[in-house]
Amino acid sequence: MVLDLPKFGVTEVTKNMTDDQRTIRRDYDLGELRRANLELDPKVQFSHWINRAIEEALIDATAMTLATANAAGRPSVRIVLLKHFDERGFAWYTSYHSQKGRELAENPNASLLFHWRELERQVRISGTVTRLSQGDSKAYFESRPRESQYSAAASDQSFVIANRAALEAKVDALLRQGGAPLAMPEHWGGYLLQPSEYEFWQGRTGRLHDRFIYRKTATGWHIDRLQP
Numbered sequence: 001m002v003l004d005l006p007k008f009g010v011t012e013v014t015k016n017m018t019d020d021q022r023t024i025r026r027d028y029d030l031g032e033l034r035r036a037n038l039e040l041d042p043k044v045q046f047s048h049w050i051n052r053a054i055e056e057a058l059i060d061a062t063a064m065t066l067a068t069a070n071a072a073g074r075p076s077v078r079i080v081l082l083k084h085f086d087e088r089g090f091a092w093y094t095s096y097h098s099q100k101g102r103e104l105a106e107n108p109n110a111s112l113l114f115h116w117r118e119l120e121r122q123v124r125i126s127g128t129v130t131r132l133s134q135g136d137s138k139a140y141f142e143s144r145p146r147e148s149q150y151s152a153a154a155s156d157q158s159f160v161i162a163n164r165a166a167l168e169a170k171v172d173a174l175l176r177q178g179g180a181p182l183a184m185p186e187h188w189g190g191y192l193l194q195p196s197e198y199e200f201w202q203g204r205t206g207r208l209h210d211r212f213i214y215r216k217t218a219t220g221w222h223i224d225r226l227q228p
C-alpha cells in the first residue's frame with residue numbers, strides 16, 4: 001500500500017473553505033477490509049492496525065479521543081495517549097480530579113476513537129472503565145521523565161488558574177523541595193477501559209466504506225458488517 005498524503009497546505013484549505021467548503025473532498029482508496037481477513041479476536045485486529053500506524057511513523061499514532069459523559073449523560077471528549085493494551089483492556093494516565101476523572105467517577109461508560117488519517121482508518125472501542133491499581137500507576141509514573149512528573153504533581157488538571165506564572169510557581173515550589181524522587185500524587189493514575197464493542201472502519205472509494213463491528217458475547221466476539 002502506497003501512502004498518498006493529501007497535498008493541501010493551510011492556505012489552500014482556508015481559501016477553499018471560504019470559496020466553497022464542499023470542495024474539500026477526497027476519495028478513500030488506500031485499502032479494503034474483508035471479512036475473510038479479519039482476526040477473530042478484535043484485540044489482535046487492533047494490534048495489526050496500531051502497529052501499522054507506528055511503523056509508518058505517523059505523528060501521535062497512539063493518540064486516541066476519549067469520550068466520557070457525566071451522570072446526566074452530557075458528553076465530553078479529549079485526546080489522551082494509549083500507554084498499553086492487553087487482555088485486561090486499554091490504559092491511559094491522567095488526573096483523577098480532572099473533568100474526565102470526575103465524569104468517570106459518576107459514569108464508567110466511555111468510548112475511545114483512533115483516527116489514522118494517512119491510512120484512512122478509524123477504530124472505535126466502547127466499554128466500561130476502572131482505575132488501574134496504584135502499583136501499576138506508580139510503575140508508570142516512575143518511568144516518566146522528571147519534568148512530566150513535576151508537571152503532573154503541580155497541576156490541578158482542569159481547574160482554573162489565574163495565569164501561567166502561577167502555574168510555573170507551583171512547579172518551582174516543588175523543585176525547591178529538592179532532589180528526592182517525586183512520589184506519585186494521590187490524585188494521579190491510570191484508567192483501564194474494558195471493551196464490549198470494537199468497530200473497524202476502512203475508507204473506500206465513492207464513500208462505500210468497509211465497517212465491521214465486534215460485539216462481546218458470553219463465549220467470544222460476534223462480528224457483523226455495518227453499512228457505511
Ligand SMILES: Cc1cc2nc3c(=O)[nH]c(=O)nc-3n(C[C@H](O)[C@H](O)[C@H](O)COP(=O)(O)O)c2cc1C
Pocket residue numbers: 060063076077078079080081082092093094095098099100101157158
Ligand atoms: C496529543 C495529545 C495527547 C494527550 N495526552 C494526554 C494524556 O495521556 N493524559 C492526559 O491527562 N491528558 C492528555 N492530553 C490533554 C487532554 O487532551 C486534556 O486536555 C486533559 O487531559 C484535560 O481533559 P479533561 O479536562 O477533559 O479531563 C493530551 C492532549 C493531546 C493533544
